[in-house]
Amino acid sequence: MSGIAKSVKKVFKSVGKGIKKVASSVAKVARKVAKSKVFKVALMGAAIYFGGAGLMSLSSGGTFMAGVSSAGTSLASAGSSLLSGNFAAVGSNLSAGIQGTTVAAQTAGAGLTAGAGTFAANPLSVNLAQGTVSGLGPAAQSTVSMAANPLSVNLAQGSVSGLMSQAPAAAATAASSVAPAAAGMSVGKGLMYSAGINAGAQAAGGYFNARAQEEQADSERERRGFNISDKRGGDYRFDVQSAFRPQTPRTVNDFTGG
């Protein structure tokens, strides 16, 4: 589980030469898998996507697998975006998946004062998975159920929204901006991961885009009869000479086109 970026480049000359294949369908399946090249591209994408999510979770005090698990929840939508050809949506879906992870240790900075006290000394902890926010000041309000008011955290913009109805009045300020703690994950770091995920998504998206275009172009060429030979072994599918040879009219229907 390391060095994937370097390792996917390696080309083995002896692939498939080890022992005689037992499964008779293996040649056909191997052609499909090898031709698509999707295995290594998808692996690289998974390493960036889940690796980034795991690292984010680690850097915010969670476990690597907690980040991976949280990121998995939005993968279905990212995957369907890839396959439907809506590649522009892939990056945002993947980023949303990462942002949907547990975000902790975001210390409220200046400007988060609330009447009698300040939040500066009271770290804010947001758990999207459980829908809770803790550390917003007075003990009685330190945990706020977000069930009625969904919380939205945007790491890229460094903003938190959805705290209005149940949080103390000053949380309205908190909703506009949260300064990240030096010890916790910074907004910049979040941005960096997000950029990496987008880059990976673009790479994967580009791959799928190219594949889709290749297949569409191929089928279009076949449909129009531009392929000189078919895949069954070289039969001419489009006879240019006969297609353009002038026809001698022999019947009334030939003249009228009937």
Add this chain to the structure above:
Amino acid sequence: MQDMDKITQMVGSEDASPEEEQQYQQAYEYALQSLHTGEVSKNTVGRVANAKSVASGVAEAVFVILRRTEVHMEALDDAVKIQLGEDLVTEVLALMVDSERIPEGEINDKLIEDIVTQLYTMYAKDADERGELDPSKVQEDVDAGMQMQKPDGMSAMSNQEVSERGLMNV
């Protein structure tokens, strides 16, 4: 196709070293013999057939054999593990086709992508539980991904854009 060339170029390629080739051949032989030995083979088919999806079943089967091979060989280079993983996915899918558990037509990019995704998370979970997950290595992979540049001319077009521009202008 030019775009495919660009993608290959972007990922890059490098010949495996003689040591890696040798390790791969040994690992491949062991893994394939394991897979096709009566009981393991039967278990593999059952594992896929009883899984909640073909993708998760294949991923689990491949993961088990990959780890078995890794333990047997004591260690495997990442490059060998990745190539062997691809080989095993192919073999398990072929086994499923031969045993008429899945039609060959179901094998497509989406299925392979799902398998790879689940295989990665299984491997990460296992490495994490064994205390062998190295975040610095994961960081290297993420950093490498961040350095990927979208090749010139490879725009992420929607189907609508492709339709408007026409296939011949892609």
